[in-house]
Amino acid sequence: MNAFVKEKIQKDFQERMDRDELENCMRCGFCLPACPTYIQSGYDETQSPRGRIALMKGIVDGEIEPDEDIEQTLNECLGCRACEPACPAGVNYGHLLEEARDIFNQNKKHSLPERVIRKTVFDGLFPHQSRMQNMTSLLGMYQRSGLQKVTRKIGFMKLFPETMATMERVLPDVQTRKEMRERPTYYENEKAPKATVAFFKGCLMDTMFMDINQMTIDLLQKVGCDIAVPDTQNCCGALHGHSGEKEKAKELAKENIKAFEKVSADFIITNAGGCGAFLYDYDHLLKEDSEWAERAKNFTAKIKDITAILVELDFHNTPLQLPEQVVTYQDSCHLRNVQKTFEEPRTLMRSIEGVQYEEMNQADRCCGSAGIYNIVHSELSMKHLDYKMEQVKDTAATTIVTTNPGCLLQMKLGIEREGLSDKMRAIHIVELLSEAVNYSEEKAGAYMATHEKVRYSI
Ligand code: SF4
Numbered sequence: 001m002n003a004f005v006k007e008k009i010q011k012d013f014q015e016r017m018d019r020d021e022l023e024n025c026m027r028c029g030f031c032l033p034a035c036p037t038y039i040q041s042g043y044d045e046t047q048s049p050r051g052r053i054a055l056m057k058g059i060v061d062g063e064i065e066p067d068e069d070i071e072q073t074l075n076e077c078l079g080c081r082a083c084e085p086a087c088p089a090g091v092n093y094g095h096l097l098e099e100a101r102d103i104f105n106q107n108k109k110h111s112l113p114e115r116v117i118r119k120t121v122f123d124g125l126f127p128h129q130s131r132m133q134n135m136t137s138l139l140g141m142y143q144r145s146g147l148q149k150v151t152r153k154i155g156f157m158k159l160f161p162e163t164m165a166t167m168e169r170v171l172p173d174v175q176t177r178k179e180m181r182e183r184p185t186y187y188e189n190e191k192a193p194k195a196t197v198a199f200f201k202g203c204l205m206d207t208m209f210m211d212i213n214q215m216t217i218d219l220l221q222k223v224g225c226d227i228a229v230p231d232t233q234n235c236c237g238a239l240h241g242h243s244g245e246k247e248k249a250k251e252l253a254k255e256n257i258k259a260f261e262k263v264s265a266d267f268i269i270t271n272a273g274g275c276g277a278f279l280y281d282y283d284h285l286l287k288e289d290s291e292w293a294e295r296a297k298n299f300t301a302k303i304k305d306i307t308a309i310l311v312e313l314d315f316h317n318t319p320l321q322l323p324e325q326v327v328t329y330q331d332s333c334h335l336r337n338v339q340k341t342f343e344e345p346r347t348l349m350r351s352i353e354g355v356q357y358e359e360m361n362q363a364d365r366c367c368g369s370a371g372i373y374n375i376v377h378s379e380l381s382m383k384h385l386d387y388k389m390e391q392v393k394d395t396a397a398t399t400i401v402t403t404n405p406g407c408l409l410q411m412k413l414g415i416e417r418e419g420l421s422d423k424m425r426a427i428h429i430v431e432l433l434s435e436a437v438n439y440s441e442e443k444a445g446a447y448m449a450t451h452e453k454v455r456y457s458i
């Protein structure tokens with residue numbers, strides 16, 4: 001980083017960072033025990049929220065020169081925002097981090113391969129759902145054609161870093177492109193609806209985890225909702241916002257606000273904690289845009305996680321059953337720390353007969369997935385995951401439930417790394433609830449059939 005770049009970063013910090021927010025930090029350290037990177041680093045202050053805020057403030061005040069070490073410290077933050085609920089001063093660390101990372105990124109001279117990858121991912125892929133469908137359907141073809149079996153047999157994946165090779169083994173079975181494309185945009189309830197909701201489908205959730213999206217819609221129908229799925233919605237922009245591509249994130253936010261304004265819904269439902277939290281932050285993202293600030297506020301006010309709407313509409317009082325099993329829950333950091341939704345998933349799991357719910361120690365501590373953290377900081381991420389798996393094993397759970405696609409893949413990865421895939425599984429909460437609905441209906445059907453047989457034989 002040369003002197004000119006350092007000077008430019010300093011200037012951008014002085015112009016763009018929220019000084020009030022920085023000054024709100026009174027350096028009390030209450031956030032330290034909540035921070036996984038601080039603990040994992042052996043209590044290194046620069047790996048803590050307080051330390052990172054001090055570095056940001058030091059740059060703004062001209063007391064510290066920005067350099068690669070500070071950039072790395074900021075990049076090694078998981079962005080889990082566990083420091084926020086712990087902070088008595090209400091410092092919004094997530095917003096500070098996002099802005100600081102964006103400044104570093106905007107002033108960075110990326111190498112040519114980096115520029116190509118960033119352009120492909122941020123501009124060419126995620127904001128185009130049809131391209132996401134094409135790409136994931138290639139994965140589906142790879143899985144169905146037998147190529148996957150061949151590559152595994154000949155050990156081809158050993159040529160890749162260990163985490164990537166393990167990740168390949170835990171990817172879900174992907175549907176065909178035709179199945180991804182041919183879906184309704186409105187689901188009407190037969191009875192008068194209890195609520196009209198709009199469903200935010202997400203880019204990964206609607207391709208790689210499409211079946212979970214369908215189960216979400218089925219549950220919403222079951223609980224009495226009419227559901228609109230606006231077809232002009234796009235990626236939420238979280239990946240962009242957290243990777244120093246704030247302008248692109250704003251464009252995507254505007255597209256989504258426009259798409260959801262076209263349907264008149266009581267709530268906008270998400271089933272991915274990470275996406276939901278970013279949608280929930282649109283009002284902050286667009287607060288300085290006079291045309292969009294109010295529209296963003298209205299949009300944000302409607303965001304609700306699937307677990308929250310299900311509890312609100314009394315789903316947890318539906319008598320449901322599952323074969324006996326021990327279940328534990330890994331909080332999605334963003335669902336918990338930003339959307340403040342953590343009781344509802346637990347209420348839903350505990351309501352199922354046959355489920356023995358065991359709270360894991362530090363369920364609210366990040367699993368190390370953190371967007372693309374497990375790819376770009378693989379080694380650090382695996383340390384967080386190994387710690388998490390120790391807590392999981394202590395519960396003796398056979399089912400780990402999550403509420404976010406990144407956490408779901410990370411927990412599957414953890415199970416695979418521990419060699420526990422024949423004893424343990426990781427699923428999304430929507431999958432657990434759908435299993436309970438199907439199992440209970442089948443049991444009721446079997447009971448009715450026996451009952452009918454008895455009645456007719458009398
Ligand atoms: S966001 Fe998470 S990792 Fe980053 S400083 Fe806060 S608690 Fe620590």
Ligand code: SF4
Pocket residue numbers: 024025026027028029030031032049050053083086087088089090091
């Ligand atoms: S808890 Fe809040 S005020 Fe205290 S050091 Fe952490 S961020 Fe600063």
